[in-house]
Amino acid sequence: MSDPAVVTASRAFVCVRPQTYEDAGERDWMLDTYAYRFDELENTLFGLLAPDGEETLSRAGRSPRQQWSSPAAFATALERIASDYDVRDADRTPGLPVVRDVRLGLNVAACDSMPLAIVWAQDEDDRAKLAERAAEIAWSDEHVGRWHWVVADDAEQLSLVDDLDRDFEGVALVAPEAYGRTGALLGAVDAGAQERTLVARFAEALAAFEPPVKDHRAHVRDGRRAGITWDSALPNTDGIGSRDRDR
Amino acid sequence: MTTTAALLLGLAPLLALDDTEAGAEDAAPRRIAWYGTLEGAFAEAEASNRPILLMSAAPRCSGVPGMW
Numbered sequence: 001m002s003d004p005a006v007v008t009a010s011r012a013f014v015c016v017r018p019q020t021y022e023d024a025g026e027r028d029w030m031l032d033t034y035a036y037r038f039d040e041l042e043n044t045l046f047g048l049l050a051p052d053g054e055e056t057l058s059r060a061g062r063s064p065r066q067q068w069s070s071p072a073a074f075a076t077a078l079e080r081i082a083s084d085y086d087v088r089d090a091d092r093t094p095g096l097p098v099v100r101d102v103r104l105g106l107n108v109a110a111c112d113s114m115p116l117a118i119v120w121a122q123d124e125d126d127r128a129k130l131a132e133r134a135a136e137i138a139w140s141d142e143h144v145g146r147w148h149w150v151v152a153d154d155a156e157q158l159s160l161v162d163d164l165d166r167d168f169e170g171v172a173l174v175a176p177e178a179y180g181r182t183g184a185l186l187g188a189v190d191a192g193a194q195e196r197t198l199v200a201r202f203a204e205a206l207a208a209f210e211p212p213v214k215d216h217r218a219h220v221r222d223g224r225r226a227g228i229t230w231d232s233a234l235p236n237t238d239g240i241g242s243r244d245r246d247r
Numbered sequence: 248m249t250t251t252a253a254l255l256l257g258l259a260p261l262l263a264l265d266d267t268e269a270g271a272e273d274a275a276p277r278r279i280a281w282y283g284t285l286e287g288a289f290a291e292a293e294a295s296n297r298p299i300l301l302m303s304a305a306p307r308c309s310g311v312p313g314m315w
Contacts, residue, residue: 001279001302010279013300016288017281020305026285030303045303051292053285053299063302081298088296095291099283107306110313112278138280145278179313180306206275216314223311230312236305 001064003071007145012082014051017108019100021232034060040237048081057081096135098149102157102183105150107230110180112148113211117202118161118172120152121191126169127151130191134171137202146206161185171198173205178212178219179228 001007018026020043027041033056034045046066048058058081059067068074099105102118109116119134121127131151137143150157158164161174161183170191174183186205189198223229279300282288292299308314 002276004277007277007279010300012297014288014292014295014297015279015281015300015302016285017283018285018301018303019283020303023284029285041303043305045301047301049299049301051296051298053289053292057298078300085296085298088294092295094295095287097280097282097291098287104283104306107312108283111306111315114278145280146275148281148283176313179311181312209275211275214314216308219314220309220311223313224309228312229310230307232305232307238305 003075005075006071006078009075009078009082011144012087013048013078014094015097019104020045021234021236022100022104024234027234043236043238048078051085093132093135093139096131096138096149096151098131098151100150102150102152102160105148106160106174106176106183107180109148109174109183110176110178113214114146114148114176115186115205115209116148116150116174116176116183118150118152118158118174119170120155120158120172121169122155126191127153130171133195133198137198143202143206164188171201173201175209178214179223181228 018030021027021041030041030045031039033054034047042062044062045060046063047056047060049056061067064074068077096119099108105116105118117134119127119131121130134149138147138149152158155166158166158168158172160181161172163185164172168188170193171189172185173187173189175186176183186208187201189201193201282291288299291297304315306312306315
């Protein structure tokens with residue numbers, strides 16, 4: 001998924017990573033939509049859908065590799081599929097692509113070795129306006145695909161960010177700890193900051209962020225030794241499908 | 248020879264600077280921009296008429312977070 005041709009082709013899609021094992025509604029939707037696979041939700045699930053979220057445009061599988069022999073072939077397929085749809089209001093800035101909350105956002109950002117931008121304001125209207133301003137940054141050429149995003153809906157979530165004032169309102173720019181348990185502040189933009197300040201702080205934070213290079217085996221081994229675990233809202237049912245139960 | 252060697256030494260920092268600038272750009276590679284909820288993605292797909300690319304995965308490996 002990180003192949004440059006695939007990334008470029010993905011811009012013509014709305015790309016979504018659902019809240020796997022974190023939300024019962026999303027789990028049920030995936031099971032209903034891909035009912036011809038197992039009875040329980042698998043850890044990884046890939047699919048392409050029409051804008052209505054109902055018509056499937058590809059076979060479902062664990063990953064694109066099961067259907068396309070190479071990233072180039074996958075990118076070509078994405079381009080062909082996207083060409084069937086006329087984009088509505090192409091000049092509109094898409095909505096901010098957010099993860100549900102700071103706790104999950106830190107974990108996802110850690111998984112991707114990417115920084116996390118957290119939007120927070122006490123007043124709901126102020127929060128919505130700040131999220132709109134953040135969306136302009138999120139989809140700009142300089143920052144698209146380089147940040148994960150959260151709009152926090154309570155101040156307590158920001159306690160996971162080190163060195164952030166408790167009464168802060170604005171956008172906190174954060175480097176996730178290796179296991180996503182906390183975040184280190186890269187920068188912060190007050191809610192009332194001017195556009196040029198917002199742009200400058202994001203650029204500075206992105207330049208300051210050093211993506212960690214993780215070794216898969218060492219990360220899991222060291223995490224297990226330290227007793228670091230992730231408690232998901234729903235049980236991991238990967239491999240516990242009807243086929244497996246019959247064995 | 249001495250002059251040539253001095254010129255080469257003088258040019259070396261400039262060559263390294265080009266590599267450094269390229270490195271700074273690559274330090275934050277561009278990735279797919281993911282919506283983290285179906286609700287957000289469906290709303291955007293309806294508004295834009297863009298098709299949907301879905302990739303579901305748990306943000307943990309063997310129970311350990313920070314790794315898909």
